[in-house]
Each structure stands twice: as C-alpha cells, then as structure tokens.
Amino acid sequence: MTNEKPLLSMKGIQKDFLGNRVLEDINLDLAQGEILGLVGENGAGKTTLMNILFGMPVIQQTGGYKGTIALDGEEVRFSNPNAALMAGIGMVHQEFFLIPDFSATENIFLNREVTRYSLLVEIFGDRLRTLDKAAMNERVVQVIKELGVNINPDTLVSEMPVSYKQFTEIAREIDRAKIKILVVDEPTAVLTETEAEALLAVLKRLAAKGVGIIFISHRLHEILNICDRIVVLRDGKLIKDISSGQSDVKSIASWMVGHEIGDFAFHHTENHRKTENFLSIDHLKVLMPGEAVKDLCLQVHEGEILGIGGLAGQGKLGIANGIMGLFPAEGSVTLKGKSLKLNSPLDAFRAGMAFISEDRRGIGLLLTQSIGLNIAFPLMQVKGGLLKKIAGLFTWEDKKKIREITSSYIERLDIKCTGPDQSVMELSGGNQQKVCVAKVLALSPQILFASEPTRGIDIGAKHLVLSVLREINEKEGTTIIMTSSELGELRSICDRIAIVNEGKIAGILPAEAPVEDFGLLMLGE
C-alpha cells in the first residue's frame, strides 16, 4: 500500500480572492488510512484549501484556483460539491452545511448531494415519502450514539444548539458508505473533551478501514493525539510537513505563528471585588431545545469571572441565552436588587448586559455586512451610539467614528482582514469569531455573558482574546460569566467555575480545584 500512488495529491495550489492571495504553491499528499493534521493560524488558508478540494461554489465564484488535484493518481477538478461527493470525498464544514428546517435524520440522509438550499428542498420533499422513516431514525440514533451523545432524530436543525448541529454534521459524513477521503474542519471547537474523544475514536476507526482523513483543529493536543502527519500553513504557504512523532505542541505553535511562543498561563490576581447580591438568578427555567435549564439558582459576584462548564446538552448554554432573552425563560433574575424583565433582549442590554453567542453565524453576525457595521450595530441600536445628527433632523450612522472604532478593534484583536469595510462573510472562521468579541467589547457592558468566546480561535489569538477579557475585567470591572466546553480554558481565567448538570448547578468550585473534581460534577456524581 505504501508504494502505491497517494490517495490524494494536491500540487501547486494557488488561490486569489480578487487580487488577495491566500494560498501559494501548496503541495500536499494523503495516503490511504492516514490521518493528516492541518494546522495554521486563523486566516492561514486551511478552510480555503479544503473548499478547493471539495469544489465549493465560493471558489468558482471568486475566480477558481490554480494547480492540480489528483485522486488515486487521476487528475480531478470538481466544479461542485456533488461531484466531490460522488468521487468519495466527504467534508464536515467549519460553518456547517445543514438545512435548518429539516430534522437531524433528514439532514443526515438527504443532504448527500450538497447543492443549494432551495433546490434541495424541492427535490427531496417528495423523495422522502417513499423512505422508511423508522429504519432511518434507528440508524441515526446508532450513528449519533457512536459519537457519545443523545439527539432526538426528529429535532429540527434550526432548533438545535450548536453542539448538536456539529454532531449532526459529523454524523452525516461518517455514515457515508463509499467514502475515501474525509475532511473535518474544526469539528471539536464546541465540544467538551469527552465528546471530542468519542469523535476522535470514530475517526481513528474510519482511518483503520482505509479512509484518508484531513483533520483541522486548533486544539493541538488532539492533533498530536490522532494524526500520523502534520502540515502547517502560515499566511497561505506550506511551512512544515512532518510526522507527528517528531513534533510537540510548542513547536507546532511556533511554526504556525513564525516565532517562539511563550507560556500561556495566566497568573491569578485576587483583585476582584466580591459583592454579594450583585446578580442573582433564582429558579431559572429556559426552554432552549437541547440545552434546557431547569430550575437553576446561581449567585454571581460583582467583578468576578465566573466560569460555567458542563457536558453538551446539560444546559450550560441555556443560562446566557435565557437571561439575554433569546429563548423563552421563566424565573427571576435580579441585578443589584432590581428585577430584570425576562424574554426581552433590549431590557437585558439596557440593564448593562451583553452577550457573545456561541452561535456566531446564526445569531452573532450579519454575514453580508461589513466588519464595521457588525461591530457598531449593538452600540447603535442599544445605546444610540455612533450616530450623528444631520441638520438637527436625521440621525445618521457616523461612518468616520465607526471606521475608527473598528480599526482599533482590528488592531487590538488582530483581526485578519483587508479593512473595516470588508464583509464578514469573507473572513476566516476564527476572524469572524473575533468580530463577535469586538462587537460586545464596544458596548463596554457591566455584565458580559461570553459563550464559547474562543470558539475556532487559534492558539495564539486565544491567549489574546482571553487576556482582553481579563483586561476589561480588571480595568473596567466588568463581571464576566464565561461558558466554555474547554475546562482548561475556564480554569486559566476564571475565579470560580460552576458546573451544570441536567439543567441545574451541580456544584461550584474554585478554579484551582483538581480536574477530577470537575469531572465528577459533570457526570452528576
């Protein structure tokens, strides 16, 4: 097998987005049964490279690509994802490729021909009727169980929390029969470690069956754990192609950014105030599908960074979504003795709260608009900021101020873009996430709910984002309630960490508590 032609061979790949070169002379091979780790900073070109392989329409629409791709030694050039699928390539997309109004089962079985939404629905609506739904559901349950979670196969994708969307997207790909190559683009970004492990095990098993896998992740220990070989991209160039035995987290990170990277640990400063009765959450119930909160009580101190952890589906994400009025909530939330009106996003904002949503594409961003407008929007709508009066009559957007403030955040968070006017859609996943963070910082909130704030952000930038959060906590006294699936991340920045299990707080521990204790709480023991 080793002496045969490689399963996949990409040669001299080059890609320009209207004059902006993002990939240059990339040469990449993949053997049968090999797991290849593809790493690089946010905006290095990982997703773009995979989109080229998969024939995504966005590549054609922006002028195609240069170079050749050979599959089993035969040159191919996919003009659409359907052709790539037929040739045995599957892809788990970073930003998901699911039909919102279809159930998990329907998506997993019917989305095999990825074309555009509208047509799909038309075509598949009728075919569905002739299928044996019970048998399909059964298989879906089985596939999803393999991943270690429990999703009702009839749940509509539009009503799923992000982690379920992620599992559905993964399940669709691993259930394919004739798959030769599987591309997984940051599948673990919203998963907890245990969940990620289940997924990694599935990938390993697929590889053992001879499937070639390209695995993209910013969690470098995962890469080291399952990959045979590691390819590092930096600024669109291939920097390193090395077997994983010869590398470690530190050297990969330094290849990614191009220089040595220091230690990331934060040092705990005990300067936060501990005011009782600052924010109290009593008997909160949130009807968020897949992340329901059931009768939860929690006291938040002023000026602290409170972490919220727990397994997917236990309700950790429901807390912020409920309080911010995105999903129907009941119970009482009082801020400094004043009761907050629930189910009204505007009231939550007016009370000085802000929210980084874990679902950046669904809720967090106006994809077709500029970075500037995205960052300015909450400030404008909630506080009436960044507006100017023209002739004392019209209130207009203050373009100059918006540009200024946007440029300052582009610099502060190191957002890779062509300028404040670039549309968010054109940014890489991690850079879109940074826009979500900037948008909230611009509001200078009193209380910040940050749900998966570093989702999809690379190892260097993650430190940057976390230190910015730390900074506003220390300098501006912002109380931060941070939800994350990564316990390590929570432990590095939080003062206390609450673990949610079955929609309730299972326990609150100081960040320094041993990892095992958190693990027990997560399992509800």
Next chain:
Amino acid sequence: MKKKDRMHKGGIEKFIANFGWPRIIIAIFLLLLFVIAPFIGIDVGTSLSDMLVRVGMNGILVLAMVPMIQSGCGLNFGLPLGIIAGLVGAVTSMEYNWQGLFGFGMAVLFAIPLAVLLGVMYGYFINMAKGDEMMIGTYVGFSVVAFMSMMWLRLPYRNPLLVWGFSGTGLRTTISLTGFWMKVLDNFLAIRIGPRFFFPTGSFIFFALCCVLVWAFFKTKTGIAMSAVGSNPQFARAHGVSEDRMRIVSVVLSTVLGAVGMVVYEQSYGFIQLYMGPLYMAFPAVAAILLGGATINSATISNVVIGTFLFQGILTMTPSVINGMLQTDVAEVIRILVSNGMILYALTRKGKGTVK
C-alpha cells in the same frame, strides 16, 4: 510597484464582479442597438428621449421594491396597493380641478396617507405569513385591484371630466390628464436640443430626490435595523430589534413609494388607467430591479438605477430597431415580447441569489 499592479487588476476584477456579467452584456447589447439605429433610419435623439422619459416615469416604482427587499419581505408583488393609492390621490386632486405642479403636489399629498394605511394593513398580512410574502403580496395586489374595480364605480367623484358622461357617476376607465397636470414634471426645466431630443429634467430631479431619501434612510438607526432584520432576523432579535415592526415599516415605505411613483408615472404618461390597469404593474418593476443586480434579499439604489435604465432602454430600442429592419409595424408585439421575456428571465434568476 508590483503590489500596485495587483491592486489595479483586483480593481477591474472587482468592478466586473460587482457589476456582473449579465449587466455588462445587456448594456453592450443596448449600446449596439443605439449604434445600429441610425443605419436603419431610426433617429437616435428620439429614441434616447423615449428611453429617458420612460426611466423618469418608472424609476420610483422600481425604487419601491427596495425597502421590502431589504427587510427580508422579498419582492413587492403587492405594488398594486401603492399604485391604487397613487390613483386615488390623482383622481382626488383632479376632482378639485387643481392644475399644474400644485395639482401634482396635491395628488401626492392625498396619496401618501392612504398608502400608509394600506401599507400597515398589508404589513400585518405579511407578518402573518412569513416565508410566503411574495405569494401573499401577489394575491393582496390582485384582490385590491378587484375590490377597487367596484369602488371606482361607487366613489363619490362628480367632476364631469372624470366620470362617465351618460350616468354622471362612476369613474371612467381612462382619464386624460390634459388640462390638469400632464407632464408637469417632465417639462419642468426640460432640456430640448434640436427638434427631437428632450430631457425630462423635472422627473429626473424628483427620481434622484427619492433615491437620495431612500439611501439616506438606510443610513439611519431604523434603516440599519431594517436591513439587519432582512439579512439575519435572529441577529436582529438578539439585539432587541422588533422584527415584525421593522417589516411593517418597510412595507409602508414600499407602498408609499409605489403611490408616489404612480403619480409621477401618470403625469408623464398623460393618462390615468383605472380598473384593471394596475393589475400587472408590479412585474416590470420587479424585473427591472432584478436585472439591475438585486436579489430577493438585497437591493441597492444602484441596482434600481442600472436596472431601470437597462430595462427601459431595451424596451424602447428593441421594438423600434426590429421595426426598422422589418419595415412593418410590429412594435407593440415586439414590446410585449421583450418586456415579458425580460420579466421571465429575471424571475427565473431570482432564486439564484443574483442575476448571473
């Protein structure tokens, strides 16, 4: 130096990407028609004037598509609602025998409140049927036209120039604006060069004014919130913007623009056509904005202007050039053919995001 080169190249590519090949091809085709015209005995000056007059006449009706597209309500197939308001405004102003620019202004003033009222109602309908806005719009349009066909007969207009001569009641099917405010905008500051060329300055100023107002509106807090509702309703809701309210506001705006656009159309056309007249008037406007590069969820002022010029240009030039070549009078047939052909073309493309 090298970097500059690349940016320059990027500039051209960007221009083509923004403008879009279909528009470039249609524009070249239109230019070609103008080049051929003199060789088959068609006067370019007259043709150009025809086209300009039609642009001034239809522009605001196309502009009336923008607010609803931006708020996510899709193409305004309910345009006949605004048109009805425009018609009522016109006949009311004429009932009082008001003339000239004053008559025109009063027609607009009468039309607007009615358009607001109808728009609010239409908006509530549309909010009840999210996802099916365009179908609802089409049927609301058809129903209102049918309902008004009865009302035109019953409404208490008495001016003998407006009503059927023999009975003294019931508005006529076609009412001439001669002697009232025919072409008041077209002729306002109009530029005439030679015997044949005519530029309808007033209509263009008015069209430009409306465009600027709409453009400016979308830079305000409300306008930005409206666009946000259109491009991501969940995002808007999460930031405390009321989706339903924004949608109603957009429908009202579209309907008011439709009403104003109709009064402008009437003054240029010189006639008011009641009863079944407004039935199909949404389609050319829809086609024009799609040709201009708009999609069902995003439209800009330049889409409106480019689309109106291309649509009306082709519509004026094709029939006369074909007529000239065949030496027989088939202009009307060709016009209907071209018009519906373009509508069909544009509509088949609407689902694809943009006319590509």
